[in-house]
Amino acid sequence: DQQVKQNSPSLSVQEGRISILNCDYTNSMFDYFLWYKKYPAEGPTFLISISSIKDKNEDGRFTVFLNKSAKHLSLHIVPSQPGDSAVYFCAAIHANNNDMRFGAGTRLTVKP
Amino acid sequence: DTAVSQTPKYLVTQMGNDKSIKCEQNLGHDTMYWYKQDSKKFLKIMFSYNNKELIINETVPNRFSPKSPDKAHLNLHINSLELGDSAVYFCASSESGRSSKNIQYFGAGTRLSVL
Numbered sequence: 246d247q248q249v250k251q252n253s254p255s256l257s258v259q260e261g262r263i264s265i266l267n268c269d270y271t272n273s274m275f276d277y278f279l280w281y282k283k284y285p286a287e288g289p290t291f292l293i294s295i296s297s298i299k300d301k302n303e304d305g306r307f308t309v310f311l312n313k314s315a316k317h318l319s320l321h322i323v324p325s326q327p328g329d330s331a332v333y334f335c336a337a338i339h340a341n342n343n344d345m346r347f348g349a350g351t352r353l354t355v356k357p
Numbered sequence: 358d359t360a361v362s363q364t365p366k367y368l369v370t371q372m373g374n375d376k377s378i379k380c381e382q383n384l385g386h387d388t389m390y391w392y393k394q395d396s397k398k399f400l401k402i403m404f405s406y407n408n409k410e411l412i413i414n415e416t417v418p419n420r421f422s423p424k425s426p427d428k429a430h431l432n433l434h435i436n437s438l439e440l441g442d443s444a445v446y447f448c449a450s451s452e453s454g455r456s457s458k459n460i461q462y463f464g465a466g467t468r469l470s471v472l
Contacts, residue, residue, distance in 0.1 A: 247399070279460065288361070288447055288463030289400070334400065343459050347400040 248272045249337050251348035259356055264322040266351050268335030271316065275337035275346075280309060280320045283332045283350070292333070293320070325355045360384050363448050363464035370438060371472055377424075378433045378467045380448030387452065389431035390461060391423060394445040403446075406431055435469075443471045 250269045258264045266280075276297040281289035295302040295309045295318065302309050308321045322329055335348040361382045370376050382389065388407040392400045404423045405412045411423065420436045435442060445468050449461040 277459070281463075286465065288449070288465045290463070291460050294460065332398075338459055343405075345402065345459065345461065349398050 247349075248275075249335055249346045249348040251333075251335055251351050253351050254349070255352040255354070257354045257356065258325050260327055261324045264320075264325045264329065264353055264355065266320040266322075266333050266335075266353065268318045268320075268348055269316060270318075270337050270346075272337070272339065272346075273316070274340050276340035277338040278309070278311060278318050279336045279338070279345075280307075281334040281336060281347075283334060289334055322353075325353075327355045327357050329353060330355050359464075361448055361450055361462050361464040363446075363467050365467060366465065367468050367470075369470045369472065372438055372440060374438050375434070375436045376438060376469075377435070378446055378448075378469070380431050380433070380464060382429055382448075382450040382462070384450055384462060386450035386462075387428055388450060389425070389428075390449040390451070391431065391433050392447040392449065392463075394447060394466070396444070400447065403433075404431075438469075438471045440471050443469055445469070 248271050279294040280292045282292045283289040293304050293307045293309050295311050300311050311318045332350040332352045334350045336345050338345045364379045390405045391403040394400050403417045422434045424432045445466045447466045448464040451459050451461045
């Protein structure tokens with residue numbers, strides 16, 4: 246019962262270009278969405294989030310877009326840097342019980 | 358000054374043994390969690406715990422039990438370890454309350470290998 250899905254297990258982009266990571270969810274009761282970044286041998290670290298009342302949130306090179314009707318969100322990184330190479334997890338929080346569900350992650354590789 | 362720390366980082370043990378993983382957070386958070394990252398890399402919640410309630414994911418076997426001596430610690434005890442328990446276990450913490458801004462801070466993980 247994967248309510249949060251990241252269908253691309255990996256993504257490779259050139260340094261300086263845009264990275265777009267996608268996430269889909271099935272539960273309409275999710276009202277808050279987060280992206281976490283994970284380096285090897287470390288725990289996930291919070292990157293950026295968005296409330297369901299918004300459709301865009303920007304923080305420096307990172308922008309998250311939310312399309313509620315499509316139950317889809319995406320993370321844009323521009324320009325991409327080699328240090329951005331990591332696994333990115335999408336997560337969604339249920340409005341009623343604060344339950345957070347994660348996607349399986351997308352491994353981003355940014356090539357110099 | 359690691360915010361959420363777990364020990365040990367690696368744990369190799371035999372089937373049938375009982376083991377514990379410790380977790381401590383110095384963020385002053387009221388809620389702590391345990392996650393299991395399975396072979397397919399999904400992070401699945403096992404428990405969430407604050408001063409008032411323990412919420413257990415119903416799919417977690419009762420061989421797994423959280424123990425919280427105080428609000429800064431949430432240890433994970435596992436009895437009668439099985440091969441399928443091999444995974445990476447992550448501890449996390451967050452501010453309490455039913456807020457949508459429930460940003461969780463994670464430890465570095467404990468890789469458990471059951472032989």
